[in-house]
Amino acid sequence: MRLPALDWARGYDGATLSSDLLAAAIVTIMLIPQSLAYAMLANLPPEVGLYASILPLVAYAGFGTSRVLAVGPVAVVSLMTASAIGPVVAQGLAGPLVAAAALALISGAMLLAAGLFRLGFLANFLSHPVISGFITASGILIAAGQVKHLLGIQAAGTTLVEILPALLAGAHQANGWTLAIGFGALAFLYAARRWGRPGLAALGLPARLADMLARSAPILAIAGAVLLVRAFDLGARGVALVGAIPQGLPTPALPALSLELLAALAPAAALISVVGFVESVSVGQTLAARRRQRIAPDQELIGLGAANLAAGLGGGYPVTGGFARSVVNDDAGARTPAAGIFTAIGIAGAALFLTPLLADLPQAVLAATIILAVLSLVDLRAIARTHAYSRRDFAAMAATILVTLLVGVEQGISAGVILSLVMQLYRSARPHMAVVGQVPGTEHFRNIDRHRVETCPGILSLRVDESLYFANSRFLEDRIAALVAGDPRIRHVVLMCPSVSDIDASALESLQEINRRLAEAGVKFHLSEVKGPVMDRLGRSDFLRHLSGRVFLSQHEATCALRGDCAQAQKLS
Incomplete structure (x- = not known):
C-alpha cells in the first residue's frame, strides 16, 4: 500500500x-x-x-x-x-x-x-x-x-x-x-x-x-x-x-x-x-x-x-x-x-x-x-x-x-x-467458428460465407474465434464431426487458432478425442497459427506426439503443403 x-x-x-x-x-x-x-x-x-x-x-x-x-x-x-x-x-x-x-x-x-x-x-x-x-x-x-x-x-x-x-x-x-x-x-x-x-x-x-x-x-x-x-x-x-x-x-x-x-x-x-x-x-x-x-x-x-x-x-x-x-x-x-x-x-x-x-x-x-x-x-x-x-x-x-x-x-x-x-457463458460455450478459404491472389483466409474465396475440396479449414475450455470443447467436437460427416472428400482438417489464447485440460482432451476419431476415419488433423504460450503448454503434454498431422506456422503454409496431397488422392480415386 x-x-x-x-x-x-x-x-x-x-x-x-x-x-x-x-x-x-x-x-x-x-x-x-x-x-x-x-x-x-x-x-x-x-x-x-x-x-x-x-x-x-x-x-x-x-x-x-x-x-x-x-x-x-x-x-x-x-x-x-x-x-x-x-x-x-x-x-x-x-x-x-x-x-x-x-x-x-x-x-x-x-x-x-x-x-x-x-x-x-x-x-x-x-x-x-x-x-x-x-x-x-x-x-x-x-x-x-x-x-x-x-x-x-x-x-x-x-x-x-x-x-x-x-x-x-x-x-x-x-x-x-x-x-x-x-x-x-x-x-x-x-x-x-x-x-x-x-x-x-x-x-x-x-x-x-x-x-x-x-x-x-x-x-x-x-x-x-x-x-x-x-x-x-x-x-x-x-x-x-x-x-x-x-x-x-x-x-x-x-x-x-x-x-x-x-x-x-x-x-x-x-x-x-x-x-x-x-x-x-x-x-x-x-x-x-x-x-x-x-x-x-x-x-x-x-x-x-x-x-x-x-x-x-x-x-x-x-x-x-x-x-x-x-x-x-x-x-x-x-x-x-x-x-x-x-x-x-x-x-x-x-x-x-x-x-x-x-x-x-x-x-x-x-x-x-x-x-x-x-x-x-x-x-x-x-x-x-x-x-x-x-x-x-x-x-x-x-x-x-x-x-x-x-x-x-x-x-x-x-x-x-x-x-x-x-449469457457470456452461453456465448463462449458456443464460440463463433468459420470454414475459411483463401482470398485469390493473397495469403489471407476468410469466411466462405462472407467472401469470395478459393477452397481445396480435400481440406477443411476451420477457424475458431475463442479460447478453448471446458464449456465449449464439446461444441468444437460436434462441429468438426458434423462437417467431416457431411463431406466424404475431406482428407485433412486444419484447425486455425489465431484467436485461441488458452486451451485448458478439458479442451486438450477434446483435441485428443478429435484427433483419434479423425484418424480412425482416415482424416489427418492439423493445427495452424498457434500462439507461442499455447504451443508451450501443448508441448508439455503428449498431444503433439500423437497428432496425426502437423502444426503449421500459417494457414497459407498448411494449404500449400496439403494441396498436393489432396490432388494426388483425387487422382488415385
Whole structure:
C-alpha cells in the first residue's frame, strides 16, 4: 500500500493552493445542499450527509490516485443504503445511524481488502449496460420516491409498484404551500442549470464568477425557502420542515457492532462496494484522460476503502466518487486532492455554524434538489443504442431496469450481473467458428460465407474465434464431426487458432478425442497459427506426439503443403 499524497505534495506551491481553494469553495457550495438531500434519500438525519462529506474527503486525498475526484454521498449509493438498513432497523438489530455507519465500515473493509489483493479486475464482471440500466432505473425510482415530499403527503414504498399507487391514493391530500415551494424550487433549479451560466455571462460577468453563481443556485433556493417559511409561518400551515439539526461535529468512534448485524449487512455492502467502485473509477478515468493523467484501479480501491472506513468512524454512511461534483471540481481548476481537504474544512464549518439556520428548511426543496440531480442519470437513449447493437446486452440491461423498478435495488443489480454472466457463458460455450478459404491472389483466409474465396475440396479449414475450455470443447467436437460427416472428400482438417489464447485440460482432451476419431476415419488433423504460450503448454503434454498431422506456422503454409496431397488422392480415386 502506498501514499499517492506524497507524489502530489512535492512541489505544492502558491498557484496550486489558490486553484485548489477556489475549486473547494465552489464544490463546498454545491455539496452542502447535496449532502443534506442525499442523507434524506438514505432515510437518515440530514446532518449525517454532512458528516459523510468530511473525513472521507480527507482519507481519499491521502490514498486515492485521482487528482480531481470528489468523494461523498451520491444518489444511487444513498438509495442502496436506505434499502440495506431498512430491514436491519425493522428487525431491531441496530438503529439507523449505527446501521449506516456499520455499512460504511463493512464496505470500506471490503474495498481495502480488494485493493490489497489487487482484485480490481472483478469489477469488470459488472458490464456497462448493467451499470447503465441500474443507474437509469435508480434515477427513476429515486425521483418517484421524492414526489411525496413535493406534494407534502405520506406515501410509503421502495419500488414503483408500491410508490405509484401510494402517490395516487394520497394526491388529494397534497399541501398547497408545499406544492408551491417544491415545484417553485424545481423550476428555479432547472432554470439555473439550463440558463444560469450563459445568462450571467451575457450580463457581462466573468466566466468563472458566472459559473460560481450558477452553481450556487441550490444555496439560493435554500435561503429563499427558509425566508418564506419564517415570513409566513409555513411550518404551522402543514409544510414539512427539516427540523433541528445538531450543531457541531461527531466524535470519531467505532459503532456498536455484532456478528448478526455484520452478517445482515454484508451482501448489501458488497453490492455497494462494487457499484461505488465502478462509478468512481469510470469518473476518475474520464477526468484523468482530460489531463493526460492516469489512475491506478487497485489503488483506487484502497482510496475508496479508506474513505468509507472514515465515513463509518465519523458518523456517516457509504460514499463514492460523484460524477457531478467531480466534474465541477475539475472545471473549477482543482489541481490536487488537497482541494478535497479544503472542501472537508468548508463542510465542517457548515456543520459547526450553519446548521441552526437550516431548521426551517422545507423538505420539498431538498426533494427538488434530488429530483433534478437524479433525472440527469436517466439515459433512455442508451437503452435504444444497446438494443440496436446487441440483443444480449439489451436483455441484461432490461432485466436490470425491470427488476430494480419492480422488485428492489439489490435484486436489480444482482439480476443484471447474473444474467450477464450466464449469457457470456452461453456465448463462449458456443464460440463463433468459420470454414475459411483463401482470398485469390493473397495469403489471407476468410469466411466462405462472407467472401469470395478459393477452397481445396480435400481440406477443411476451420477457424475458431475463442479460447478453448471446458464449456465449449464439446461444441468444437460436434462441429468438426458434423462437417467431416457431411463431406466424404475431406482428407485433412486444419484447425486455425489465431484467436485461441488458452486451451485448458478439458479442451486438450477434446483435441485428443478429435484427433483419434479423425484418424480412425482416415482424416489427418492439423493445427495452424498457434500462439507461442499455447504451443508451450501443448508441448508439455503428449498431444503433439500423437497428432496425426502437423502444426503449421500459417494457414497459407498448411494449404500449400496439403494441396498436393489432396490432388494426388483425387487422382488415385
